[in-house]
Amino acid sequence: MEREGAKQHYSAGNVLLGSVDHVTFGVPLGFYYLAAGTGHGLSSLSRGEYEQAVRELTPVALLATLYVGGKGVRTLHEARGGGVGLQWGLGTVKVRVRLLAERTRELRTRLGTGEEGLRELARYIQASREAGRFVAVGGMDAALALYEARGEVAKARPLMSRARPGATGAPPGRQGTLAALVDEGVGHTPAVVEAKLAAAEQEATGPRLPMDERVLRQHRPALDTPPPEARGNPRWREYVDYYEKRLGEVKKGEASKGPLKWEGYERLRRWFARGMAFERDMVKRVREDALKPRAERRFLGDFDRPRVETQVGVRKPASGLRYADVLVIEEGALGRHPRRVETFSFKSRDLALLEEDAMKAQMKADASEALRKYGETLDIRRDSLRSLLPGGSEVQVPRVRLIYEGGALKPTDVNLLKRAVSETKATVPGVEVVFQ
Structure with a gap:
């Protein structure tokens, strides 16, 4: 097991992934989110697609353009001999890159400042590890709030409540996300919403997976490969984040229950959203x-x-x-x-x-x-x-x-x-x- 773990840890794909992470934030944020759950590294980017794709990626990936550049990543790939590990999951990573490109085009439109706005946002993220974590967890809404707050995370957090349909020009697809439940006017701050959801999750009676790290890793959901019933559902990303958090709690021995299965979590979230609206x-x-x-x-x-x-x-x-x-x-x-x-x-x-x-x-x-x-x-x-x-x-x-x-x-x-x-x-x- 130790030998197999070492081989996986030092495989070409994972070394590439860790190297790019290191030059962006120094913590597993950056490109980790492009390949998390696949275990296959950045094969599509390292195969010469990097320069074309990364221009349209999120500001997190844009940092790699500023600090590494396509030539640096391709050179690293060639130096490694383009090991077979880099070929695995090519199709999966391509899908993820394409989705991120679509999201970044949307972000560029909502910023209304073109490429310069993206570069400025990238500078805010690079300047602070806290800002990097804020955007990595909060996604596009957090990025917009950080940009509006000129890089100050403390000011950006309350602005997240404005990232609701109709408030910042968000498309109708934003409805149903956790950020849409924030309403500070009635006391529903982000912290309150998260605390209420955590309490509701503990009381939920839906089907759960066991508190077994091996089993949880086997059933680990991937952001870009949702089951048919979750396709197009804005809460799938939220479920993946929830699952990863619970997996971490199980690994540390801090969890009291295993994670809900998708159907149970979706049912919980529907009722939770309805309850929050009634309370409001x-x-x-x-x-x-x-x-x-x-x-x-x-x-x-x-x-x-x-x-x-x-x-x-x-x-x-x-x-x-x-x-x-x-x-x-x-x-x-x-x-x-x-x-x-x-x-x-x-x-x-x-x-x-x-x-x-x-x-x-x-x-x-x-x-x-x-x-x-x-x-x-x-x-x-x-x-x-x-x-x-x-x-x-x-x-x-x-x-x-x-x-x-x-x-x-x-x-x-x-x-x-x-x-x-x-x-x-x-x-x-x-x-x-x-x-x-």
């Missing part, structure tokens, strides 16, 4: 409700001057630090009464197809979870709310609102629904169940 709409409705006269409010009639906050960190000894979808706190005069605080939890869950017993059990489980995480006694961790809590950060939450998405997800039997809501309220006092 409900945040806006609660904020609008807060602006109405008290007598006209639907949700916040018990408040005088409600202050609506999103993604608020709250801690409880049993559940640890959690983030409430919405926390409402009284800003008005208190008199002798304690400051009122309520929390909201939003759920997109298909209850319409469940049998009565299963539906009741699910609603009770959701209500119990909401109470355990966001009800009773909470320690509010957000510093901006400390001025409203002179007696300390611990508050009592008399009511948690569990709001389900209605429409097609809502049971059609009105009497059955009433029974389920009444039983949930009796079983889990302190939680109000509402269908929107």
